[in-house]
Amino acid sequence: MHSTRPFLRDLSDSRRKGWEDGLRDGYAEGYFRGQAKVIVERTKTSFPVRKIKVLYVSSGKGFPYSPIDEAIVETLKTLTASVITAETKEPIQKLAEKNRPDLVLALDGMDRPVEQIDAVRALGIKTAIWLTDDPYYTDMTKKIAPHYDYVFTLERNCIEVYRGLGCRNVYYLPFAAYVSHYRPTLTRSAINRKISFIGSAYWNRVEFLRPIIGGLMEKGLKINGLWWDRLPEYKQYPGGIEIGKWMGPIETSEVYSGTKIVINLHRSPFDETVNNNTAKIGALSPNPRTFEISASGTLQLVDSREDLSSFYKPGVEIETFSNSDELMEKVNYYLSHEKERQQIALRALERTFRDHTYNHRLNQLFGYIFK
Known part of the structure; x- marks a missing residue:
């Protein structure tokens, strides 16, 4: 291995310091990325795969809700026996009657007629909604929530709001990180x-x-x-x-x-x-x-x-x-x-x-x- 000392002697003090700082920072960056890689690869939890069929009703709002839809659908595929996704214009009750899911799970729900959810419940199929924007749009969500069997809110302050409307099953469930989207760059980042x-x-x-x-x-x-x-x-x-x-x-x-x-x-x-x-x-x-x-x-x-x-x-x-x-x-x-x-x-x-x-x-x- 060639020594860097002759090279360093030929540099001015300021250039030598810059070179040494760059070398040190590069090493620190690489070490940090290496530690992140170890964490990402070792931190894995096993979850049960339930023998259930889920009909997932997307928000229908496009970006920025569509990445959440993607995160939920792809995760459901790993946790259930079957997932059917309802597109924006499809009547939910017809899909439910045809596929007989164990659960109809809707995200946001503001663009879906609540009459369709009532019809699904009349079939004896469980329904749930995961509300995306509490408490910012509660004027709207308070009208939607009572039509579902289960209400999931990402704001703790809204639990009693929905219970006060007669919703029997209300739970606090914040969103999370979809780690196929959000994860550290494990090599030196092009962004600085x-x-x-x-x-x-x-x-x-x-x-x-x-x-x-x-x-x-x-x-x-x-x-x-x-x-x-x-x-x-x-x-x-x-x-x-x-x-x-x-x-x-x-x-x-x-x-x-x-x-x-x-x-x-x-x-x-x-x-x-x-x-x-x-x-x-x-x-x-x-x-x-x-x-x-x-x-x-x-x-x-x-x-x-x-x-x-x-x-x-x-x-x-x-x-x-x-x-x-x-x-x-x-x-x-x-x-x-x-x-x-x-x-x-x-x-x-x-x-x-x-x-x-x-x-x-x-x-x-x-x-x-x-x-």
């Missing part, structure tokens, strides 16, 4: 970002980030999503804000994995310009992005919600913030404490693959329905 935020510019996000947007941009923030021209200063950051691009799950996962810190800022349940939540039901539970970021092998900084600690240990598997200043402080800290950042990211990755995949959630759903 310091900070990312991916999501729409709801007004609460704009207001939260405005006081620190300059500092975040100086640290390397990149934003992708809709409506970011709402940010008055957006023209000052042409390389930092990509407006109008909604990325699919694979591309999103690659960006997450190639970013040191990903910010997750929940939307507000009280924004009357986009929500249908006149009862002003609050939000306690983490959004689906919480699990997807963690599954991608990166450090997540998320605004604290009460039920978050039911899924990840703050300060151990995930980091939280309660105001703009705290977010900025933690960005500065973890950009200068690489080893701590990586260890939290790896713990989140392991926890997600161990506890928070769609296999876990659908196995739990079946447990509630089929005891």
Whole structure:
């Protein structure tokens, strides 16, 4: 093996330091990716395959709901004897009468006439709905939920809401990470970002980030999503804000994995310009992005919600913030404490693959329905 010392002697001090730093960073990156690979390959849970037939009713809304539909359908195939998928225009009751499934499971349900669900129940077939946007559209979902035998909500605050409407079987079931979409890049990533935020510019996000947007941009923030021209200063950051691009799950996962810190800022349940939540039901539970970021092998900084600690240990598997200043402080800290950042990211990755995949959630759903 040839020594690098003669080569280093020929370099200036600054170039030599740059070369050494690059070598060290490259080694650290490779070691980190190797650890992530070990976690992904070893963290596998076996689930029972139930001898049941499921008729799955997709949301019918296209993107961004279609990746969730895909995650559920592909997972159902591994957990059941048979899966039939209802397309948007197909009458559910006719499919149910023809195939006699053990369960009709609908996602979202807002674009399906409830009369079709009533007809399925009249056949003696169990029905369930997994609501996608609680509590943001409860004005609509409160009209839908009572037509199903089982109601699954991803917001803990909505359990008593649906029970108060006479729904007998209501369960808390957040979404999860579909690990065929969301997983770390296991070789050196082609993407090299310091900070990312991916999501729409709801007004609460704009207001939260405005006081620190300059500092975040100086640290390397990149934003992708809709409506970011709402940010008055957006023209000052042409390389930092990509407006109008909604990325699919694979591309999103690659960006997450190639970013040191990903910010997750929940939307507000009280924004009357986009929500249908006149009862002003609050939000306690983490959004689906919480699990997807963690599954991608990166450090997540998320605004604290009460039920978050039911899924990840703050300060151990995930980091939280309660105001703009705290977010900025933690960005500065973890950009200068690489080893701590990586260890939290790896713990989140392991926890997600161990506890928070769609296999876990659908196995739990079946447990509630089929005891």
